[in-house]
Amino acid sequence: MIKKIIFTISVLIVTAGGLYFLFLRQPANQQPPNNQINYKSGISADWKNYKNQQFGFEIFYAPQYPLNQGASQRFNVSEFFVGQGDNIVTISLPKNSYPGTNYYDGFLTVSAQLQSSEASCRQAQEEGNTQIINLSPYKTISGLEFFSGESNGAAAGTLAKNKIYHAFINNTCYEITLNLFEGNIGNYPAGAVSQIDEADVFSKIEAVMVTFKITGSPIAQTPQSEQTPEQFVKNYLDAYKNIAAKKNFAEIKSFLTVDALDFMQSENIPLETNYTQFDSYQVLSVQNLGNHWAANVKLYSNGEIIKKPDGNAITQIDIIKENNIFKAETWYFTQ
Incomplete structure (x- = not known):
């Protein structure tokens, strides 16, 4: 049974961008070299x-x-x-x-x-x-x-x-x-x-x-157009894990949608004491539920599954796909 929504997270994996406007071409301004x-x-x-x-x-x-x-x-x-x-x-x-x-x-x-x-x-x-x-x-x-x-x-x-x-x-x-x-x-x-x-x-x-x-050379990864939802979940968790370990809250915020940040601010929920750190994870399954995917995930710290004081664990991440874009939509506390 779902107990509580933590926050909404948006990570975009873009296979094709879109222009909102149809631009009228003008020649590029030429500048002298150097x-x-x-x-x-x-x-x-x-x-x-x-x-x-x-x-x-x-x-x-x-x-x-x-x-x-x-x-x-x-x-x-x-x-x-x-x-x-x-x-x-x-x-x-x-x-x-x-x-x-x-x-x-x-x-x-x-x-x-x-x-x-x-x-x-x-x-x-x-x-x-x-x-x-x-x-x-x-x-x-x-x-x-x-x-x-x-x-x-x-x-x-x-x-x-x-x-x-x-x-x-x-x-x-x-x-x-x-x-x-x-x-x-x-x-x-x-x-x-x-x-x-x-x-x-x-x-x-x-x-x-x-x-x-x-700061360095780009890290090679699977082309985004070929990524499966399972690969997306793993890539997302790896990226989040590294950023959370550094306690770089500016970067952690970049994982959150504007709506999520507004919600946390309106509910007086400080990010510094309401984020999750983990050192390993296990993706149990990713189900296609029609309008979204549900990934069942276990997060671990020092070999122990992460749970909240009430005994609930973060185990589900909802993923939606819109116009060939995967988005990690919501993390849930589940029993």
């Missing part, structure tokens, strides 16, 4: 650190900036690779950053394409668009060499401006996109809002971009 970009970073001691061991990088961001795994939860901008890649993490400016303006959203997304080539990394392509963007020659951003370009578009009264940066490192094409969405100022009543200062938006997310650092 253009140095060294923005004066606003990083301070309270900035958080996001590390990703699987893809071998880290990045810092201000504590008030929402972070989520995968693509933006507000505007679904896919990666700009020629071929399939992975949206890894998105860092956004707060929703209320520019009140009284036509600002919708500003965010940075880090993506990667494993086993890529330098020739492919020098190009970009919007999903669903056959036209290839030839990126500009090298730009050096905080010591890393990037190819760069832009993609601007419009749809449904919204303007999108995307700056694209690709770096070929360790046979991997890393992509950082800086994205700004704003309302068409001509669609507002006269004087209702002011035009967003685009340069200011980009300066804030550029300050995050320049903290990007390669």
